[in-house]
Amino acid sequence: MAATAAKRQIPGTTLFDGDMAQKGYALNKMCFSFNHADNRAEFVRDEAAYCARYGLNAEQAEAIRSRDVLGLLAAGGNVYYLAKLAGILGLDVQDLGAAQTGMSKDAFKAMLLAHAKEN
Amino acid sequence: MAKIVGGMFVSHVPAIGGAIARNLQEDPYWKPFFDGFPPVHRWLEEVKPDVAVVFYNDHGLNFFLDKMPTFAVGAAPQYHNADEGWGIPTLPPYDGAPDLSWSLIEKLVDKEFDPVSCQEMLVDHAFTLPLKLFWPQEGTCPVRLVPVCINTVQHPLPKASRCYKLGEAVGEAIAEWDEDLRVVVIGTGGLSHQLDGERAGFINRDFDLAFMESLIHDPQWATQYSIEEIVEKTGTQGVELLNWLGARGALPPTVSKVHANYHIPISNTAAGLLVVGTGE
Numbered sequence: 001m002a003a004t005a006a007k008r009q010i011p012g013t014t015l016f017d018g019d020m021a022q023k024g025y026a027l028n029k030m031c032f033s034f035n036h037a038d039n040r041a042e043f044v045r046d047e048a049a050y051c052a053r054y055g056l057n058a059e060q061a062e063a064i065r066s067r068d069v070l071g072l073l074a075a076g077g078n079v080y081y082l083a084k085l086a087g088i089l090g091l092d093v094q095d096l097g098a099a100q101t102g103m104s105k106d107a108f109k110a111m112l113l114a115h116a117k118e119n
Numbered sequence: 120m121a122k123i124v125g126g127m128f129v130s131h132v133p134a135i136g137g138a139i140a141r142n143l144q145e146d147p148y149w150k151p152f153f154d155g156f157p158p159v160h161r162w163l164e165e166v167k168p169d170v171a172v173v174f175y176n177d178h179g180l181n182f183f184l185d186k187m188p189t190f191a192v193g194a195a196p197q198y199h200n201a202d203e204g205w206g207i208p209t210l211p212p213y214d215g216a217p218d219l220s221w222s223l224i225e226k227l228v229d230k231e232f233d234p235v236s237c238q239e240m241l242v243d244h245a246f247t248l249p250l251k252l253f254w255p256q257e258g259t260c261p262v263r264l265v266p267v268c269i270n271t272v273q274h275p276l277p278k279a280s281r282c283y284k285l286g287e288a289v290g291e292a293i294a295e296w297d298e299d300l301r302v303v304v305i306g307t308g309g310l311s312h313q314l315d316g317e318r319a320g321f322i323n324r325d326f327d328l329a330f331m332e333s334l335i336h337d338p339q340w341a342t343q344y345s346i347e348e349i350v351e352k353t354g355t356q357g358v359e360l361l362n363w364l365g366a367r368g369a370l371p372p373t374v375s376k377v378h379a380n381y382h383i384p385i386s387n388t389a390a391g392l393l394v395v396g397t398g399e
Contacts, residue, residue: 008347012318013355015347017274021184032183034204070317079315079355080178080272083133087205092134093387097319108320115322116383 016078024076027064030054031081040088069099121219121296124166124303125377125396126370127159127253128334128363131175131245131307134386136207139251155380155392156252162377162394163253168303170216171262172223172289173246174365175307176271178203180243187273188235190285192227193266194220198242210247216263219296223265226292232285234267242266245359249307262303271308271359279349280342282361286368293369301399306366308359310381311352312388321354322389328381330360331393335376338367356388363393371397 014020021028030051033039043050051061063071067089072082079096086096098108135152138144144153180203182188198213217238224236250260267289270276277285286304293302310327313319330353333340341349341364349358374395383389 008351010318010347010351012316012321013313013350014316015274015350015355016272021273025184028179028184032179035180035202037202040204073315078179078184078272083314084179084204093314096314097387100315100317100319111320112322112384112387115324115389 014073020076020078022076024078026055026057027060027072027075027077028081030056031077031084034084034088043088069096121293121298121300121302122399123290123293123370123397124168124301124399125162125394126304126306126366126374127249128306128366128391128393129249129252130309130385130388130390130392131248132386132388132390133203133205133207133244135248135252136244139248139255140208151382152385152390155378155382156255158378159253159392159394160255162396166301166303166396166399168262168301170219170265170300170302171250171305172265172267172293172302172369173249173305173307174267174269174286174362175245175249176359176362177268178243178245179272181241182268184273187270188268189270189277190227190232190234191237191240191268192220192224192234193240193264193268194224194236195238195240198240198246198264198266200243200247201241203243207244210251211259213242213250213260213264216265219293219300220265222296223267223289223292226295227285227288230288232288240266245307249305253305267365269361269365271356271361274346276346276358276361278346279344279361279364280339282365283339283342283368286365289365290369290371304366304369306363308362309353309357310360310389310391311354311357313354314356314387316355318354320387322383323352323354323357324383324389326352327389327391331379331381331391334363334367334393335374335395338372370395
């Protein structure tokens, strides 16, 4: 049973709550380790071994392997920590945005700009 | 007695650090954002604060999910920035104001807020970049600092009304502080943006502009909303506006607008800037 009841549904949005924080703990802990350059280098040297050392489950390890941003979120990843992984992969938040919305990066950037012109 | 001279509110985005390091202030992408700051620099020259109390949220530099405080107050003699993993330059350390920090902690506990106190505390881009935007000169930041960290990472987040009341207690502590200090309060984060999920890229200009206006004339307006409603209206990271509400709560009800700027986008973020004065 979920630890929290009656969540408000916001389309395309998952609140990072106690359920997600438990589910994603190992994944987020690995990403938190990327604050240190040595750890980033070690991840790059052998991703699978690094994931195994942090105890990622199969869903999390596969989402890392396939660079599946929505999969990482579904597996409990929190974007504040995943951003450190994105840094290693040379991805910025617009790359992440494009990957999650199925847009090209140019289309995603154009969508952001269009918000400036709303009335 | 310590006096609050005003409040400064600004978005924080890691990419701003890269833009500062590469001197991109005049670059067409960045100029509409950086052009907001010269009037703030002139105001700071006039009001000359000694201390800044900064309401911000940590992004996984000092705090992890192993221990996630809802409210944390820095009480260190010095605060260090450090590598956050994405390659922006680390900025020099900041001098603390630990006596004032402890008076805040005393007041907050007396008012039943019960924050975590931190005699060591790394400060991330949400703290360092706003300070660099407000005080762009080389070297160390010219004001002493009191960090107030609010959890915007892991739900349940503190309610908007609670963050505002936290700020009110901070304002009381400053007003009662028996030292001739000039204090500015700072709130960082927001405005509307969402980095994660199929709704990534969400921005809500109308809400942002209404929120900025409310801080001048109707400061508790946003406290009518639940956290879920704020996420719905501003995005999963737009909820960082809780830091703005905390800082606003520390100010007197009546303030005057000094300067405002609003620009879409910086990275995926609607970047807001607001400065208000108390007349002190």
